[in-house]
Amino acid sequence: MIAVAHYDPEKRFAAIVQKFRESRHKLTPQRLAVARVLATSEGHPGVDAIYDKLQDDFPTMSLATVYRNVMLIKSLGEVLELGFPEGGNRYDGNKPYPHPHLICMQCKKIIDPELASLKDLTREVMAASGFKIVTHRMDFFGICPDCQSR
Amino acid sequence: MIAVAHYDPEKRFAAIVQKFRESRHKLTPQRLAVARVLATSEGHPGVDAIYDKLQDDFPTMSLATVYRNVMLIKSLGEVLELGFPEGGNRYDGNKPYPHPHLICMQCKKIIDPELASLKDLTREVMAASGFKIVTHRMDFFGICPDCQSR
DNA sequence: TTTGCTGCAAATAGTTTGCAGAGAC
DNA sequence: GTCTCTGCAAACTATTTGCAGCAAA
Secondary structure, eight states: OOOOOOOHHHHHHHHHHHHHHHOOOOOOOHHHHHHHHHHHHHOOBBBBHHHHHHTTTTTTTTTHHHHHHHHHHHTTTOOOEOTTTTSOEESSSOOSSOOOOEEETTTOOOOOOOOOOOHHHHHHHHHHHOOEEEEEEEEEEEEEEHHOOO | OOOOOOOOOHHHHHHHHHHHHHOOOOOOOOHHHHHHHHHOSSOOOOOOHHHHHHHHTOOOOOOHHHHHHHHHHHTTTOSEEEEESSSSSSEEEESSOOOOOOTTTTOOOOOOOOOOTHHHHHHHHHHHHHEEEEEEEEEEEEHHHHHHHH
């Protein structure tokens, strides 16, 4: 299996809360709960997955609140949004900077492969094209080992 | 400037028409017109760009028809769909297989950089993860030389 | 107390679909 | 003549927004 590096989820949560404070945003229970799910999830949850996960603790919370807080955290630079045109964006609050993803087309799981050579690729494109490259997106789609053996 | 390889647009158009025939789809003027735009456009047009471009020749054609035919051509494997979650998917009928893209965040132009090392990257991910990789998506986002000097 | 946040419901935007007539073959 | 395709309008879905009450600071 591939090596996967993750930050300490509690530190990630604290970093997001710190950004809330710096930007003078109120620390509501709903907001903190969304931040905690983003910081601690390894599975790159979507908005509806976050919503579902919080139903036990916040039965009256609305989807709109999840959307609003995910957007806020994204605007603070503390979550990476993985948009998919088919809908159902996924979020990574654990590593909020661009990095490659490996997506199982069957079970929809998303994992983070370690790829050393990607930085060189970015530099190669910059030099060859004259573009000033700001960010990138690199997704591999396939069938994971679990789904292959089913 | 970066080197950009393109196929002969007329050959691409003929290949798409050939697929229409093989799959027993009727050759309506609207369908052929959409295929021609996809085969000959270098700018990775979106559905609305295709629609706009065809307004002169087919003033009564509906957006739905463009959508339906783009989807048909995609299902025949003759166009590469570049979906963006913000909406406005873009299409490449000239090189209908996965390849990296370089997207200007300002003028929205999309060009095809030549990157030799990408195949190795895919193999690296396959070997390390155990995934059976089916396809990939690699986008670089930045500011093109034209927009930088404006 | 003040101001921003939440829940609800309605609005939005891109895309898809049902249907009846038109047209390819 | 048959059966698919088209144009129109309505439906759909994920997301966003307006508003009135609620709660953090």
